[in-house]
Amino acid sequence: MDFMINMFNLRNCTLVKNKAFEKIVRGKEQRRRDLSELSFKEKIHILVELQKMAKGVTMHGKTADRIVWQI
Amino acid sequence: MEKTLKFIKELKEKKVLKDFSIGGGIAALYYIEPLLTYDLDIFFIPIKDGIDVLAPIYQYLKEKGFKAKKEHVWIEGVPVQFIPVYNELVKEAVQHSGEVKYGRIKTRVLGLEYLIAVMLQTFRPKDRERLVKIFEEAKIELKLLKKILRKYGLYDKYVQFKELYFGEK
Numbered sequence: 001m002d003f004m005i006n007m008f009n010l011r012n013c014t015l016v017k018n019k020a021f022e023k024i025v026r027g028k029e030q031r032r033r034d035l036s037e038l039s040f041k042e043k044i045h046i047l048v049e050l051q052k053m054a055k056g057v058t059m060h061g062k063t064a065d066r067i068v069w070q071i
Numbered sequence: 072m073e074k075t076l077k078f079i080k081e082l083k084e085k086k087v088l089k090d091f092s093i094g095g096g097i098a099a100l101y102y103i104e105p106l107l108t109y110d111l112d113i114f115f116i117p118i119k120d121g122i123d124v125l126a127p128i129y130q131y132l133k134e135k136g137f138k139a140k141k142e143h144v145w146i147e148g149v150p151v152q153f154i155p156v157y158n159e160l161v162k163e164a165v166q167h168s169g170e171v172k173y174g175r176i177k178t179r180v181l182g183l184e185y186l187i188a189v190m191l192q193t194f195r196p197k198d199r200e201r202l203v204k205i206f207e208e209a210k211i212e213l214k215l216l217k218k219i220l221r222k223y224g225l226y227d228k229y230v231q232f233k234e235l236y237f238g239e240k
Contacts, residue, residue, distance in 0.1 A: 029207065040171060041072075041173055041174050043100050043101070043105045044072050044100075044173075047105050047106075047108065050105065050107045051107065051109065066109070069072070069148055069149050069150075070148030070149075071147070071148045
């Protein structure tokens with residue numbers, strides 16, 4: 001794994017040590033934890049919304065077709 | 072999705088496969104925040120060993136009118152990929168899967184600690200990305216995780232990973 005950037009060092013860089021930025025980072029972490037508590041069904045609903053967004057982003061590019069679950 | 076999971080469950084009830092469990096991105100999503108993924112990976116234990124373990128599943132699906140497209144079968148609007156258990160770790164992971172509910176349907180998802188072990192074993196960039204999220208967000212039974220990792224020779228890789236991404240020694 002020597003070729004990989006040391007993510008721990010990256011997180012501890014000067015930018016992250018800025019107090020305002022740290023507050024934003026902590027807020028994002030809390031948001032992610034809250035989202036992880038959602039029910040399986042709610043998460044799948046969000047997943048389909050993410051698929052729709054991703055399809056919108058890539059449809060004019062040359063990337064592979066992005067599918068959206070028909071549920 | 073409920074119809075998809077109900078149909079997959081039916082494969083076990085009709086003895087088309089011995090056992091199954093949801094793995095991959097959807098299993099990760101079960102434990103952490105929603106993440107973008109495009110298919111539903113189903114790890115399964117075949118009804119009998121052989122060269123073409125997928126044949127009975129594909130035959131059954133064909134009879135039911137479902138169509139295969141590349142490596143997926145579209146079941147009720149969801150592209151499903153059936154993956155036979157390819158080593159002892161994955162087999163044990165399927166056997167130790169927990170039952171979870173999706174709406175009114177009971178299905179099976181790889182246990183969190185087994186999912187981590189499988190991801191550490193495959194270790195593709197997307198596995199590493201999901202592992203970071205799992206270690207940040209999920210409630211992991213460390214004792215069980217370490218036991219599994221030691222059994223399958225993945226413990227050193229885990230320590231290296233934790234050191235690299237979380238600065239833990």
